Amino acid sequence: MQETNSGGAVTVAPYGPLSVSDRLAKKALRNFKERVIELLLLGAACVSVLTTVGIIWVLVSESVNFFGTVSIWSFLTDTMWTPLFAEPRYGILPLLAGTLTTSVVALLVAIPLGTTIAIYLSEFARPTVREVVKPFLELLGGIPTIVYGYFALMVVIPLLQLIMPELSGFNMLGAGIVMGIAIIPYVSSLAEDAMRAVPMSMREGSYAMGATRLQTAFRVVFPAALSGILSAYILGISRAVGETMIVAVAAGMQPNFTVNPLEPAQTISAYIVQVALGDLPHGSIGYQSIFAAGLSLMLMTLALNLVGHVVRRRFREAY
Template identity: 85%
Template sequence: MNTPSSASAASLPPLVVSDRLAKKALRHFKERFIEMLLFGAASVSVLTTVGIIWVLVSESYHFFETVPLWSFLTDTMWTPLFADPHYGILPLLAGTLTTSLVALIVAIPLGTTIAIYLSEFARPAVREIVKPFLELLGGIPTIVYGYFALTVVIPMLQLLIPGLSGFNMLGAGIVMGIAIIPYVSSLAEDAMRAVPMNMREGSYAMGGTKLQTALRVVMPAALSGILSAYILGISRAVGETMIVAVAAGMQPNFTLNPLESAQTISAYIVQVALGDLPHGSIGYQSIFAAGLSLMLMTLSLNLVGHVLRRRYREAY
């Protein structure tokens, strides 16, 4: 009775063994097939990324054959449609940075406050009502936000700041901030809710209030997730297109003053994509150089986010 199973397997008729092997081969084939299917699905995103980078780099290469990289990075004028064209990315970069900064000044404090409220203070019933509304806010098409900026927010700002132009980066940035609040708040809330209850109990047991517990214990514990939420918010702000295209004006303007109108990188790409320039022209190729700059910006943000996430990850 104590014979190992291998001995008893050897005593079985060979037919049975081959039968089982055949089944195993079929199973192996099915496993392989499913693996290939999953691999194929995963490759779609990788191939798309590679394809996009290929197009951006190759078209930009033609662009940089005509326009030196140095003048692209240092020239303070962006006038590809003028008789005397200038291709300096700085005005578009300034527009992108200014609108993003205004958006973040709105979105980070509000998004964080909402996350703290929903995670630490709101009763479950309230949370069930507020969360869908936030998700709805995230689902509104950005073109709608653009016209909201143009017809509601900017006229209100004009009451406060006399002589403000009808297109400006302040109005566009504020509305863009509102548009990215859901991304910031929902990720930050997830991070805070993932903090184990025994951490909160430790703080309450010390005599901590809800606010002290939220700010001094839960937030530091969730820091890596909260930073990720901020980085995602910044990436969305940098890449955001329609709101700035509609409400920030379309003049490339080398300024960091949010009260002026300006064009962002993404808004310029929209303008050219509308079809003002012939294919293959240098102006047409300029959108790829601009797109490449935009992609490098978001890529470096993602890298920063990755580093921060690793650095502040808490092992509870």
């Protein structure tokens, strides 16, 4: 508020309106704070970008040294992977076959079960049931993979041997099944979130047309949430391809060029673990092979993600 003294001068009383300069100062301070927050957010975003660039640079630079000794053609076409032999051979096909086989087995377990769980929790489960099941799924996703590996070795594979007595003690089937169990929480959680994001008006419209809850779930909700469900599948695929400890413990660590899940094999990530434990001297050509294998794994994951992105985008446009 303003007050006039005996001399006729106008003064501003305490707690009165701010002057123009005070308002400008507060606005400048607010803009400064917002600018600082924007810079912090930009820095956080740059961390992920720089980390990715650093990983790519390390893999490519070390792989260049490896391919200076081993030809790319031999690396991509040779069916033998024997870096520890007197005459080493570096064909990535055995590791690639083991990676794809265990991943396919895992996806055959995780996608049907994960999708079924997501449909049940989203469309049929009561709130009390959902509150009980969801924490257990999250707990399942938090179990260390080394525990899954020994679970596969000590429980799942012996059970499979009761059905198939000729089954080896190390095989891709048991490892793939347990990998699928480990991936279920990722698939079911993301798929359920995508289905619950479908507007209730679509469900109500389906019910009004006489559809049952099951018909609504499969013919209305599932197609409407398909882009998000595909994202869950892509995450599951990437998770399966990059899995390490389960296959390292239960698959056998033998680089056999086979796609038979009943046989032992070695995956790309399991080989990297083996070399990282000190089986080959640092700086040798065998040691550099882990970077070439890691680059192959990264390119394979990138290709799967790009394909999934294109498919997800088309389904989003369709619905």
